[in-house]
Amino acid sequence: MDSPAVFAGCRKQTLWDKVDELDAYKRRWNLRISGVLEEEGENVKMIILDIFRQVSPGLADVLQSLIDVAHRLGPKLGYTRRTIIVHPLSVSPRSYMADARRSEVLKQKKIRISEDLTERTKEARNKLWPLVEKARKEGRRAGFGGPNAVVDGKRISADDV
Template sequence: MEDMSGQMTTLQAETSTLGKASMELRSKFNDMDAYSRRWNLRVAGIPERTGEDIKKIIIDLFGQISPDIADQLALTVDIVHRVGPRSGHERSSRRVLVRFLSRSHRDKIWKDARTSETPQTRKLKILEDLTQEAKEARNQLWPQVEKARKEGKKAGFRGAHAYVDGVRITAKDM
């Protein structure tokens, strides 16, 4: 009986150690995934057509959003493809994932898209490429951001974190 009790204690300690290691690895993987996505943008609302050259469509769109770097986009836009399963609906279109070779060009497009009329008139959305964990954290923080905005405070998101008047808020703080 004592032997079994000792083995059980050893196994419980091992399980605890493995659980902590698993959490650390999961956290590191999420950080690495989030970091690699910083070179990406997603575009929603581009109608899907058979035989389309989606890379050309995206380069033309981004050229309209940021005309001062339009001539460089063919070299800095690396990979463009639609993501997700095809839907049977004719009116639906899958989002487009765009990977840049240059973060500065990606950031310029992201910044210019906020003030450009092109996405609004074409009913498109230019989005960050976030991990599922970051999306869930934002969903938890959204009520606080919305409340702060209604109170006239400056509030927004950067990655999985919210900022209200320059103060960082994480989902763990809630």
């Protein structure tokens, strides 16, 4: 029979796994937008809409009624480009915004759109990145699905590396 300390450790890890899973679920529609210059008294939602109006005029019109929350992360502390989190009311605006990532307008302004990943997922992806990069250089299909790498349709966990 396992000692209580070993059993408690397993339960604790299971709880952390569940917390991370719930955190990832909560963040699934969020997008992080970085590189946007900060202004005093700004309306972050209007700034986001203006950026997307430049990317695609129709896109901004669609997003105006579908963005629930848009705000900067963390305390001001003299930063001039704090990351913005955008939380849409449904998944469709998120897909529109994610498609805009390749926009020349965003590249010129040095604005980057990314997923709102949990710390645990970021760590796992960082660990798996060399594997994904190598597979891509070899001409194989490789990317990420949650915290896992997917190479030629096969899921690879950070624990497997």
